[in-house]
Amino acid sequence: MKKSALLAAPALAMAVAALPATPAAAADSWSFQAELAPVNNSTAAGSAVVDVTGQEATVTVEVAGAPALFQGAPYPHAQHIHIGGQGVCAPPTADADGDGAVSSMEGEPWTGAIGVSLTTAGDTTPASAVAVDRFPAGAAYTYQRTVPVDAATLEALQSGTAVVNVHGADPAALSAAAQAKVNPMAPDLPLASDVPIACGVLAGSQMAVPEGPADTGVETAGTGSATNGLVGTAVLGVLVLGAAAAGLRRRAAGGR
Template sequence: MKKKVALLAPAVALGLTTMAGAPAMADHAAGSYSTTLNQVNNSGASGTAWIDVNGTEATVTIETSGLAETFMDNPYPHVQHIHIGAQGTCPTMADDANGDGIVSTPEGQPSYGMIGTTLSLEGSTGPEAGTDVTVAPSGSSFTYERTFELNQETQDALANGTGVVVVHGLDPANQPAAATETMSSLPGAESLPLAATAPALCGPLDMQPAGGADTGVTAAEPAAEESNGMGVALLGGGLLAAAGGAYAVRRRMVADR
């Protein structure tokens, strides 16, 4: 059982951008992909991610620890995605273009690209779910397991070696002053602190040899879900609503659809 945040106000899209679909290619991404999730922005977090692709169906398992734990005394929601279409790498502090001590999401995009798939707990894995903190895993440590239909763009990125898992949301207490004193530069997110939308964990996905490699991650039980579309969407206005106290904590199964 996992805690999650249920907000009473809808999430606000922050810079949603769509991309053209790629030509269909049958089973070209089939196989297993994994990565070690390393800290970004000195978050102190760590994790692993494993993706098994069979036809158009993907089983994703992510384990994390050391992330920001609470927001307003409730579990901190961590929006997570498979980013695609760029260099297939993770940003470093050298990518902090404005020198404020934090690599923002836009500063990281030349490395990891736009969102191909939102790794939500339930419902859509499309771009519309990218801002929905009510379906994001939460707390300092969590295990995420889900099986769903993987869109063509993300399949292409995995096959091309440009898929990257990114988990967002920093603890301002462990960040430079800009984390709280500076607002996010993303359109529509000017009222959110920079920490809320910045990346905390990142890992490029690599295909594993037949038979896979031991990452210590156990594959999820199938629970197929519909998925379509792709885009850029970041942590929604739910955090802003939470600042007003408009949310409640409820318990649910992590892999529940």
């Protein structure tokens, strides 16, 4: 019995070693999701999905409960993928100047700087951080656009440190001190236009699936795991064949 197990083991090990390379078609595409939760005492919330293929990402952002109007017009809500920080939304304690609001600048050590500006048209680099005429506006919206992603943004997404921030607070919801300040990135606008109202950390669904022999189950979805399932069956086949062959050899040697 011991001998047959030993004979079967190398065949299994070889088959398993080939597993991680099998879903090669999925190697340059990933999906990331974030639940956007209210920050800075806002009522805004929603979700973000970032589907990366190669050097492009289709980004979908859904927001509801945001301030509707700003100076009588639909309130433009700047939205970005922040990268290079700690990969968390800024906590209330990030309010360094004590005005009751955590501005983008104050939150940057946590969220990171802007990697992608999720504009509705044109440029999507950090240069468009406050391009208020090219962001979705109003109390609720669904945004979808395919944008370029650079290496730094892709790295942040893959390491789980990319953070989606939606900006544009209701001035009336801020303290008098915060209301009196200007947006440091656009001094003709009030600080309120900069203050984050919803935030979420992007987590990769595919990244959560570990590669290796343990991942041959049927619980996970997608083409990658379907392939794994097939390979898993093949591994089992190899094992059965190996054991059968070993059994035959053992029987022949034993003479029974």
